[in-house]
Amino acid sequence: MTVSKVGILDILQAKKESRKLIMVTAYDYPFGLMADEAGVDMVLVGDSLGMVVLGLDSTVQVTLEMMIHHIKAVVRGCKRPVVVGDMPFMTYNTGIRDAIINAGRLMKEGGCDAVKLEGGSNFAPVVEAIVKAGIPVQGHVGLTPQTAGALGGFKMQGKDAAAARKIIDDAKALATAGAFSIVVEAVPAPLGRLIAESVAVPVIGIGAGVDVDGQVLVTHDMVGLFDRFVPKFVKQYTSIRPTIIEAIKTYGDEVRSSEFPTSYHSFGMSDDALEELKSSYCGVRRTK
Ligand SMILES: Nc1nc(=O)c2c([nH]1)NC[C@@H]1CN(c3ccc(C(=O)N[C@@H](CCC(=O)O)C(=O)O)cc3)CN21
Ligand SMILES: CC(C)C(=O)C(=O)O
Numbered sequence: 001m002t003v004s005k006v007g008i009l010d011i012l013q014a015k016k017e018s019r020k021l022i023m024v025t026a027y028d029y030p031f032g033l034m035a036d037e038a039g040v041d042m043v044l045v046g047d048s049l050g051m052v053v054l055g056l057d058s059t060v061q062v063t064l065e066m067m068i069h070h071i072k073a074v075v076r077g078c079k080r081p082v083v084v085g086d087m088p089f090m091t092y093n094t095g096i097r098d099a100i101i102n103a104g105r106l107m108k109e110g111g112c113d114a115v116k117l118e119g120g121s122n123f124a125p126v127v128e129a130i131v132k133a134g135i136p137v138q139g140h141v142g143l144t145p146q147t148a149g150a151l152g153g154f155k156m157q158g159k160d161a162a163a164a165r166k167i168i169d170d171a172k173a174l175a176t177a178g179a180f181s182i183v184v185e186a187v188p189a190p191l192g193r194l195i196a197e198s199v200a201v202p203v204i205g206i207g208a209g210v211d212v213d214g215q216v217l218v219t220h221d222m223v224g225l226f227d228r229f230v231p232k233f234v235k236q237y238t239s240i241r242p243t244i245i246e247a248i249k250t251y252g253d254e255v256r257s258s259e260f261p262t263s264y265h266s267f268g269m270s271d272d273a274l275e276e277l278k279s280s281y282c283g284v285r286r287t288k
């Protein structure tokens, strides 16, 4: 069966038809396959992979090479969803030429359909240049983890009217620059709604309330596979970490007690071959 690939135009159309957009993260082939099978619209290969699957303390140390490595794996599993690759810190902040070259590498070498970058109106010229080069760009405003240090940590943004106004203006600038969609992270729900009402392109919320055009979550968070910290906006739909730990423990117990492997999980050999082998075999330690 052939599956029709979701396109950027389908993402834009969804907002016009008031259809909510579903986005989740994936960092490897099995999670790419599962997201595809679950029928999501977009898969984000987030730079959160630095924290979630590489054990780093922030997303700042993530490199373009790491992103390309993981994007390639996810793309192999995703036949239908739009695959968005996060641009790492300092791969688009140093100038328009660098940004275009690096976005191009994520697309050409990684194989993703679009890129995402963090930043507001200051980055509108960068977004515009990448879009003009033919690469769809998703914006990201509100809590921007790559610059969390400057924001005072992984904290909610847009608390007072002036800060909220700035985020609305940022989203508008990105939409005008040609972003096909904008991620809004960790802002008050009423602000999320105002942002969604302010731009024609879909606003994808993560901790931005329900009145936006779609939602994104880190898959490892929603299945309880990552729990070093659990942001307020995460809902754990299942908890597979204890299940995995229990399986590994049981395996260990069965190895120690020689319950595993059984003959079912072992390979046999013909009696003739075994006899011939034994006659010429000179073991150091004779058992049985
Ligand atoms: N596993 C994971 N999930 C994410 O959503 C995520 C990452 N990693 N890494 C990159 C960024 C970092 N993000 C984070 C990380 C922590 C909080 C957090 O703990 N926030 C607290 C404090 C809120 C406040 O003080 O305003 C919370 O209770 O939500 C939020 C977003 C979102 N992104
Ligand atoms: C949290 C999402 C939006 C993200 O940027 C990431 O996973 O890196």
Ligand SMILES: [Mg+2]
Binding pocket: 046, 047, 048, 059, 086, 145
């Ligand atoms: Mg990110």
